[in-house]
Amino acid sequence: MSLLEVKALEVAYGGVPAVSGLSLTVGPGEIVGLIGPNGAGKSTTLHAIMGLVAARGGDVLLDGRPLRGRPPETIARSGIALVPEGRRLFAELTVEENLRLGLAGRPSREGSEEDLAAVAELFPIVDEFRNRHAGALSGGQQQQLAIARALVARPSVLLLDEPSLGLAPTVVDLVFSTLQTVKERGLGILLVEQRAQRTVALADRTHVLAGGALRLTLTPDDAADTERMVAAYLS
Amino acid sequence: MLVASGLGNFARDALDLQVQVDAIGLGAIFALMAVGIGLVFGVMRLVNFAYGQLIMAGAFALAFASERDWPVAAGIALCFAVVLALSLAMERVVFRPLRTQSAAVMLIATFAVSFLLQSIALLWFGPLGKTATSLVELNRPVSVGGVDIRKITIAAIVVAAICLVLLVLLLGRTSIGLHMRAAAIDSSTARLLGVRANMVSVVSVLIAGALAALVAVMLTVQYPTVTPTYGLQETILVLAGVVVGGMTRLVSATLGGFLIGYVSGLLGGALPSSQSQYLPSFLFGLVILVLLLRPDGLFTRSRGLVERV
Numbered sequence: 438m439s440l441l442e443v444k445a446l447e448v449a450y451g452g453v454p455a456v457s458g459l460s461l462t463v464g465p466g467e468i469v470g471l472i473g474p475n476g477a478g479k480s481t482t483l484h485a486i487m488g489l490v491a492a493r494g495g496d497v498l499l500d501g502r503p504l505r506g507r508p509p510e511t512i513a514r515s516g517i518a519l520v521p522e523g524r525r526l527f528a529e530l531t532v533e534e535n536l537r538l539g540l541a542g543r544p545s546r547e548g549s550e551e552d553l554a555a556v557a558e559l560f561p562i563v564d565e566f567r568n569r570h571a572g573a574l575s576g577g578q579q580q581q582l583a584i585a586r587a588l589v590a591r592p593s594v595l596l597l598d599e600p601s602l603g604l605a606p607t608v609v610d611l612v613f614s615t616l617q618t619v620k621e622r623g624l625g626i627l628l629v630e631q632r633a634q635r636t637v638a639l640a641d642r643t644h645v646l647a648g649g650a651l652r653l654t655l656t657p658d659d660a661a662d663t664e665r666m667v668a669a670y671l672s
Numbered sequence: 673m674l675v676a677s678g679l680g681n682f683a684r685d686a687l688d689l690q691v692q693v694d695a696i697g698l699g700a701i702f703a704l705m706a707v708g709i710g711l712v713f714g715v716m717r718l719v720n721f722a723y724g725q726l727i728m729a730g731a732f733a734l735a736f737a738s739e740r741d742w743p744v745a746a747g748i749a750l751c752f753a754v755v756l757a758l759s760l761a762m763e764r765v766v767f768r769p770l771r772t773q774s775a776a777v778m779l780i781a782t783f784a785v786s787f788l789l790q791s792i793a794l795l796w797f798g799p800l801g802k803t804a805t806s807l808v809e810l811n812r813p814v815s816v817g818g819v820d821i822r823k824i825t826i827a828a829i830v831v832a833a834i835c836l837v838l839l840v841l842l843l844g845r846t847s848i849g850l851h852m853r854a855a856a857i858d859s860s861t862a863r864l865l866g867v868r869a870n871m872v873s874v875v876s877v878l879i880a881g882a883l884a885a886l887v888a889v890m891l892t893v894q895y896p897t898v899t900p901t902y903g904l905q906e907t908i909l910v911l912a913g914v915v916v917g918g919m920t921r922l923v924s925a926t927l928g929g930f931l932i933g934y935v936s937g938l939l940g941g942a943l944p945s946s947q948s949q950y951l952p953s954f955l956f957g958l959v960i961l962v963l964l965l966r967p968d969g970l971f972t973r974s975r976g977l978v979e980r981v
Binding site (some may be wrong): 487489506508509510513514518519521527529530535537538539540541542543586590 | 731794847850851853854857858860861862863865866868869
């Protein structure tokens with residue numbers, strides 16, 4: 438059973454196709470990777486799922502409920518959280534205020550404090566720098582806060598847009614191990630990444646996108662097959 | 673010699689305690705208007721030129737109640753009901769559909785709303801308008817430390833202080849306040865997190881409307897003759913004050929509003945009555961000077977990321 442279902446998604450910018458007939462599913466406790474060269478349509482797919490860009494065809498379903506055409510805040514409240522590229526934290530607000538903004542995506546406030554405590558346990562920096570401005574955190578700390586902010590919304594599906602971008606290798610390790618922990622809690626994860634090999638190794642399956650279309654699907658067993666991955670990128 | 677003597681008299685009058693207190697009272701009323709204008713600008717990126725017509729509508733509601741000898745509380749309730757209803761209508765019919773349009777389009781739309789409401793008031797009440805007399809007894813002075821202070825001046829200062837404290841608490845301590853601040857900084861990201869853009873804009877417009885109603889009550893005490901252009905000059909002054917203070921932050925916008933009200937009160941009190949017609953020229957000359965020296969506003973930090981609400 439899939440939580441998130443993208444069916445024959447079509448997105449265009451000014452008549453130029455960005456995503457063409459893309460279909461994929463994300464089930465509970467699954468990580469699905471989305472890799473491909475720049476301009477492949479990876480981020481556009483996430484933006485279309487969140488209602489940030491209008492899809493001109495296809496559908497997006499969450500637990501069988503159609504989401505296409507709904508505004509971003511409604512989609513966020515229905516159980517999908519996005520960790521956007523570049524984090525998009527509120528630099529002038531404190532870490533705690535950023536975290537509490539994540540609560541806006543919850544259907545109800547019940548259990549909010551418990552979830553805030555749980556993410557503080559998962560990301561100790563959130564607790565340590567609670568009263569510091571988010572803009573004063575390092576890149577790695579900001580990324581942890583962005584993921585924590587998404588998790589307090591208690592989503593059933595988590596979308597991540599290049600979470601390792603610009604981070605030091607040790608922080609990338611932390612981010613990827615956190616995703617594994619989140620997956621074990623039963624969330625579905627759709628991960629857009631440039632680090633192809635790591636993504637293929639982590640995800641249950643990884644779709645390779647090129648020119649807005651799905652070209653190939655890889656499994657963790659393919660992570661070591663460098664030739665196949667290069668071929669997929671160049672296809 | 674004559675100029676020096678004139679300046680000396682001007683300075684003496686400006687420093688007079690009576691003039692100072694009245695100027696602070698006017699500054700307090702203008703600060704409330706600045707909060708209303710600044711709040712809507714912060715959340716919706718909208719310079720609401722029609723803000724003065726909300727005050728005008730509230731003042732006409734007070735005049736309506738006053739003519740019919742309604743109790744003061746009923747008049748004030750009507751004033752709030754009219755202004756809040758009008759604020760909601762503006763938000764729903766004009767501001768919300770135009771939210772994604774450019775700042776110029778939204779500004780022109782508020783001009784149109786402003787002149788539409790003025791025209792309706794002209795047709796309805798005529799050019800001479802009506803008189804709101806319910807609260808004129810607040811014009812009577814009380815003696816504080818040998819200085820005669822009008823009750824309305826004290827009321828304006830107290831009400832403005834209470835409103836500002838309540839607003840700070842709302843923005844700093846509540847979820848809706850946090851959502852408003854987030855929407856003011858980055859509306860798109862706030863919506864991605866589930867912040868309801870419509871709810872945030874309705875709340876900010878309602879708060880601004882409630883402040884406009886309060887201002888209408890306080891202004892009618894001092895200027896009971898309500899005409900279709902009522903509140904217009906004050907709104908233009910406050911808009912200038914908000915820009916002078918710095919539009920990018922609510923605090924700086926509020927300080928700007930207070931400052932222009934205070935300076936206006938000071939000049940009004942110190943200028944000889946034969947020269948009072950020069951007051952707007954003095955004020956707007958000062959505005960131009962300040963903007964030339966501090967284009968980002970008197971009370972803003974350097975350019976960069978700032979909290980707008």
